[in-house]
Amino acid sequence: MADATTLNCPACGAPLPVEHRFVRMVACPYCGNSVEITDEGLNPAGKFAKLVPLPTMFAIGQSGKLRGRAFRVLGRIRYRYDEGVWDEWYLSFDDGSAGWLEEDEGEIILSRVERLRTPAPSFDQARVGSRFDVNGLAFFVTERCRAQIAGAEGQLFFRAAPGKPVNFVEGNVGGRIAFLEYTDDGIEFGVGDPIERHEIELENKR
Amino acid sequence: MRVRSLNCPKCGGRARLEHGQQEAQCIHCGQPVRLSHAVLQEQQSARKYPNRTPLKLGMKAKFEGREYELTGRQVMRQVDSDGVYLWEEFVLIAPDGDLLYLEFDEGKWKSSRPFTPDTPLGPDQLRHFSEGSLIPLGKKGAMVSAKGQYHVAHAEGEFPFVVVPNREVGYLDAAHLNQFYSIEWTADSVEYYRGRFLDQRMVYTMFDLRDQLRNLDSRERVLASRRRFGGICLAASILMLVVWAFSFASGHRAPNAAGSVNLSEVGTEGVRFGPIPLKAVDRVHRLEIHGSMRETSFWVQAILEDENQQELFAAQRDMWDESGHDSDGYWHESDLHGSTYFVLKKPGNYYVRMYAERDGILGSTGTARFELKQEALYPTYLGVFGFSALILGFGFLLAGSPSTVQSIKESARSDD
Numbered sequence: 133m134a135d136a137t138t139l140n141c142p143a144c145g146a147p148l149p150v151e152h153r154f155v156r157m158v159a160c161p162y163c164g165n166s167v168e169i170t171d172e173g174l175n176p177a178g179k180f181a182k183l184v185p186l187p188t189m190f191a192i193g194q195s196g197k198l199r200g201r202a203f204r205v206l207g208r209i210r211y212r213y214d215e216g217v218w219d220e221w222y223l224s225f226d227d228g229s230a231g232w233l234e235e236d237e238g239e240i241i242l243s244r245v246e247r248l249r250t251p252a253p254s255f256d257q258a259r260v261g262s263r264f265d266v267n268g269l270a271f272f273v274t275e276r277c278r279a280q281i282a283g284a285e286g287q288l289f290f291r292a293a294p295g296k297p298v299n300f301v302e303g304n305v306g307g308r309i310a311f312l313e314y315t316d317d318g319i320e321f322g323v324g325d326p327i328e329r330h331e332i333e334l335e336n337k338r
Numbered sequence: 339m340r341v342r343s344l345n346c347p348k349c350g351g352r353a354r355l356e357h358g359q360q361e362a363q364c365i366h367c368g369q370p371v372r373l374s375h376a377v378l379q380e381q382q383s384a385r386k387y388p389n390r391t392p393l394k395l396g397m398k399a400k401f402e403g404r405e406y407e408l409t410g411r412q413v414m415r416q417v418d419s420d421g422v423y424l425w426e427e428f429v430l431i432a433p434d435g436d437l438l439y440l441e442f443d444e445g446k447w448k449s450s451r452p453f454t455p456d457t458p459l460g461p462d463q464l465r466h467f468s469e470g471s472l473i474p475l476g477k478k479g480a481m482v483s484a485k486g487q488y489h490v491a492h493a494e495g496e497f498p499f500v501v502v503p504n505r506e507v508g509y510l511d512a513a514h515l516n517q518f519y520s521i522e523w524t525a526d527s528v529e530y531y532r533g534r535f536l537d538q539r540m541v542y543t544m545f546d547l548r549d550q551l552r553n554l555d556s557r558e559r560v561l562a563s564r565r566r567f568g569g570i571c572l573a574a575s576i577l578m579l580v581v582w583a584f585s586f587a588s589g590h591r592a593p594n595a596a597g598s599v600n601l602s603e604v605g606t607e608g609v610r611f612g613p614i615p616l617k618a619v620d621r622v623h624r625l626e627i628h629g630s631m632r633e634t635s636f637w638v639q640a641i642l643e644d645e646n647q648q649e650l651f652a653a654q655r656d657m658w659d660e661s662g663h664d665s666d667g668y669w670h671e672s673d674l675h676g677s678t679y680f681v682l683k684k685p686g687n688y689y690v691r692m693y694a695e696r697d698g699i700l701g702s703t704g705t706a707r708f709e710l711k712q713e714a715l716y717p718t719y720l721g722v723f724g725f726s727a728l729i730l731g732f733g734f735l736l737a738g739s740p741s742t743v744q745s746i747k748e749s750a751r752s753d754d
Contacts, residue, residue, distance in 0.1 A: 186498070189434035216499040237498060238437025239452045260528055261460020272458040275527035302527075307456035326454045329436060 142167060142174050150287060151206055152224040157288040159207070161192075166284065168291050178294050183210055183283045188235060189334060190221050192286040196334040198242065198327065202226040207286030211298065213279040222289055230289060234324070240332070241309050243324030252321065255314045258301040266303075266321065271310055275302040291317075387413040387492040391442050392542075392550050393428055395495045399544045401449070406430035406438055408545075410495035414488040423486075429497055437498060439531070440541070445748060447541045448518050450533030458530070461523050464510055473512050475519045476532070480512035561738045568734030575727030582720035589624055589714030592616055597690065598707035601629075601636050604694040612689030613645075614710060616682050623682055624714040625690070629657035629674040631704025635697040640708040642680070643689045650688075653678040656697065657706070679716055 139148045144163040159166040159180055168175040195204040207222040218236040225231065231244040246267060253264045255276065264271045281296045299314040305323065313320040361370055389411065397408045410429035415422065425443035432438075439450045457474050464485075472479050487508050493501040505524065512519045513535075520531040542550045597611035616623070627640045635658035642650045655676030662669055690708050736742050 187431050187433050187435045214500065215502065216497075235435055237452050238431075238435060239454075241454075260523065260526060261462045272460065274458060274460070274529075277526060304454060304458035307454060309454055329434070 139167075139169070139174060141165060142176055151204070152230055152287065152289075154224075154230045154289045155206065155287040156290050157284075157292055159285045159288075161286075166292070166294075177291065180283045180285065180294050183208070183285060186217070186219065188219065189329070189332070190233070190235075194334060194336075196332060198223075198333075199331050205286070207284065207288045209284040209288060209292050210282045211279040211300075212282035213277045215277075217282055222287065232289075232322075233327070240327045240329065241324040242327050243309070243311065243322040245320060245322050248319060248321045252312050252319050253301075255299045255301060255312075258312070264303075266305075266310065266312070269305040269310065269323075271303040271305055271312075273301055273303050276300065277302075383492045384494060387424065389426070391426065391428075392547055393440075393545060397545050399430055400546075401430070401438060401544050404432050404434075404436060406432045406436075408495075410493065410497040412490050412497075412501065413492040415491035416486050416488045418486055424491070429495070431498060439533070440536075445744065447536040447538065448533055449536055450518065450520060450531040453530055453532045455530050458528070459521065460528050461508060464508070464521060464523070467510060473510070473519075475512055475521075476514055476517055478514055480514040480517070480519050482510060482512045484511040485509070558740075561740060561743065564734045564738030566738075568731045568736075568738055571727045571731030571734060573731075575724050575731055578720050578724035578727060581715065582717050582724050585715035585717040585720055589622075589711030592623075592710050592712045595690075595710035596707065597692065598705055599692050599694065600703065600705055601631065601638070601694045602696070602703040604692060608639075608641075608691040608693040610643075610689055610691045611708070612643075613687035614689065615686070616688050616710075616712065617685045618712045619682050619685055621682060621712060622679055622714045622716045624677050624679050624711045625651060625653045626677040626709045626711065627653050627655060627675070627692075627706060628709070629655070629659075629704060629706045631657065631659050631672075631674070632702055633659060633661065634701030634704060635659070636704065636706070637693075637695045637697060638676070638706045639693040641691045641693070642710075643691055645687055645689075647689075651678055651680045653708075658697070659704075679714065679718075682712075 139150055139158070140146065141148050141160040141163060143165040144160060146160055146162040148158045148160060148167060150158060150169065155169060157166055157168050157177065163179075164182070165179050166177045168177045190205050190208075192205055192208060195202065197203070203223040203225050205221050206224055209220050209222070210217055211220070218234060221233040221235070223231050223233060223242075229244070231242055234241040234243065249267050250265060252266055258264070258273045258276055260273050260276060262273050264273070277300050279298050279300055281292050281294060281298065283294065284292045296315065301312040301314075303310045303312070309324045309326065311320075311322040311324070313322070393408055393411075395408055395411060399406045399408060407430065408428055409431050412427045412429075414425050414427060417423075425441060428440040428442070430438040430440060437451065441448045441450065455475060459473070459475075467473050467482050468485060469482055471482050473482050487506045489504050489506050490501055491503075493503070508523045510521045516534050518533050518535055522529050522531070536544075539551070539554055542554065592614055594612070595614045597609070599609045625640055625642055627638050629636065629638055635656065637654065637656050639652055639654035641652045644650060653676050655673070657672075657674050657676075659670075659672035659674065661671070690710065692706065692708060694706060
């Protein structure tokens with residue numbers, strides 16, 4: 133891994149693997165403390181409760197191929213909202229790019245962040261069934277929810293403090309899926325595609 | 339008797355509760371053990387919404403090469419002007435996180451999974467669709483089969499989401515051939531599902547329900563034997579009806595057994611023909627009369643007599659011939675034939691006496707002739723058996739067709 137660096141957990145001193153330049157946060161696999169990676173160094177960011185296992189085909193450290201592209205699972209984040217939980221898995225691809233897989237109701241969606249070039253609707257504006265122009269795409273709102281970060285493990289691409297509220301607006305852009313993620317840090321935009329299970333090949337299956 | 343075991347909170351031993359019982363004592367330490375309020379409520383709800391399928395929580399199923407476990411069951415309830423409508427939904431989860439819904443609705447099964455449509459439709463657009471309209475879902479569109487609002491009336495087991503009771507969810511079902519679509523919406527989300535219709539055998543095979551499959555097999559064997567019997571009846575009826583049609587022309591003329599009269603010249607004594615020697619004892623004979631006339635009507639009778647002029651049988655007919663013009667043009671109708679059947683009991687010489695009487699006062703004349711045929715077929719029994727076998731055949735074919743049996747069962751269910 134080109135970007136692989138080893139840092140040490142400020143709480144227990146164990147080595148913390150950082151395997152992608154986008155990684156902003158690592159949960160220590162030994163003591164469970166999460167550590168924020170900043171320009172100044174490492175900041176302890178609290179301790180996540182251990183994630184209750186849900187049926188899934190992924191695991192931290194798992195590698196495989198997705199539509200022919202080799203990937204490695206770096207981290208996982210779990211969101212909680214009124215009607216349950218869902219998981220997102222952070223992947224690094226061997227071409228240096230990154231993405232995440234959302235697993236919800238058995239559906240798997242591979243997404244990547246896109247820079248917002250047009251103003252996005254506010255969370256309250258986004259009514260289910262309404263249509264907005266986001267980055268030139270016709271964004272059809274299919275879901276809005278108020279969630280919070282329930283837990284995380286491994287390496288993450290953003291600062292995920294336990295309990296941090298995140299509002300989501302999910303939409304359909306011509307058969308693809310798009311997200312608007314509202315946090316105190318701003319609005320993030322992502323576009324994804326549904327992935328069929330047979331398009332994922334896992335190495336050394338658990 | 340259903341028995342439920344609970345763990346004793348004091349010693350960890352087993353306390354057994356019989357069905358309906360709410361409290362028992364631990365068999366090890368005597369500690370009273372009570373069912374919790376939640377369990378009681380779940381039991382009441384489960385009694386109110388009994389499972390109409392042989393599927394049970396915890397069952398394993400194989401579908402499209404993947405193994406699943408049935409973890410949850412929900413009963414959906416729709417109340418509208420037509421009444422209350424219930425259906426069941428089962429949640430199946432695979433160890434790799436894949437999810438499958440199985441719906442059981444009015445005896446029909448369907449599987450479904452979430453999907454992302456190319457043309458998303460929301461509550462605003464869906465307002466314009468109703469039952470029977472075409473909706474842009476899938477490559478070829480689909481026909482809307484149902485639309486309404488439901489809420490979850492009962493849920494048991496585990497779900498990968500939080501079941502919100504009593505929340506009204508809008509839904510629209512549509513289908514194209516075997517492909518099935520469903521859209522569900524609330525204020526906060528619109529979700530798209532697609533799947534296909536499954537028959538009972540596929541579902542039972544999925545869960546490896548051998549007893550149910552055996553029952554299905556034997557039911558299908560019964561249906562097949564009904565169809566087979568119906569087919570045999572139909573074939574027999576066709577044969578009999580062909581023979582029946584042929585029977586009117588069957589037999590051959592007995593020696594000297596024909597004669598003709600001029601209708602206006604038949605006196606009150608009639609005209610006697612014979613002797614006709616008949617020998618075919620116990621065989622069916624047919625005495626036929628045929629008229630030939632234009633624009634007139636006669637009553638014609640032929641009587642079979644023995645040598646002592648004793649009347650035995652008669653064939654008679656009110657014969658007529660009419661024609662004219664109406665808006666459709668020229669028409670010509672007539673009724674000029676009659677016959678009677680008898681079985682010969684005694685060989686000997688017989689005679690036929692012909693009578694005729696003009697029906698009106700005026701009109702032209704004509705002729706009538708008789709013929710006596712032996713070795714004839716008696717058509718009445720053939721006809722009765724032929725038509726009975728026809729009805730029986732169709733009846734058994736219908737009773738042996740699975741779709742008819744299904745619709746009869748459904749109408750019986752909707753009656754009660």
